[in-house]
Amino acid sequence: MQTMQGKQSIECIERVQRRYTKRLPGLKAYSYECRLQRLNLTTLELRRLHINLVWCYKIVFGLVDVKFDDFFKHAPLNHTRGHMHKLYKQRSSTHVVAAFFVNHVIDIWNFLPEDIVDFSS
Numbered sequence: 281m282q283t284m285q286g287k288q289s290i291e292c293i294e295r296v297q298r299r300y301t302k303r304l305p306g307l308k309a310y311s312y313e314c315r316l317q318r319l320n321l322t323t324l325e326l327r328r329l330h331i332n333l334v335w336c337y338k339i340v341f342g343l344v345d346v347k348f349d350d351f352f353k354h355a356p357l358n359h360t361r362g363h364m365h366k367l368y369k370q371r372s373s374t375h376v377v378a379a380f381f382v383n384h385v386i387d388i389w390n391f392l393p394e395d396i397v398d399f400s401s
Contacts, residue, residue: 294324332385340365351382355390363397366390 301315302308316322322330338344339351355366369386 290324290328297321297324329385329388332381333389335381336367336385336389340367352386363392363394365397 298312301312301319301321304315304319307315307318310318335344336352339346339348342348353368353370355368357364367386367389369383369390
């Protein structure tokens with residue numbers, strides 16, 4: 281969940297992309313989704329998710345000079361489902377904490393299937 285100001289900023293940036301892609305020659309008649317597909321672009325939301333997952337990966341595997349413990353906790357080992365690098369999500373009672381990078385990315389990170397999270401290759 282994001283704060284209202286964050287949602288408004290995202291919508292504003294997305295509107296700019298909508299307007300810009302509509303003004304490109306030959307694309308005015310297409311829907312926004314079709315224009316993005318033809319231009320090989322993604323939505324702002326998807327780009328943000330991708331970057332968040334990349335940063336999560338870098339923090340989990342120590343590829344950046346950031347302490348893992350400052351952001352995440354390992355989930356208790358559960359050998360029945362998922363991958364071995366699951367993260368624990370703490371409950372939050374405020375919208376500000378819920379919108380923070382850590383809480384935004386953990387659910388998606390933990391939901392990744394084993395074959396995608398095979399970090400050895």
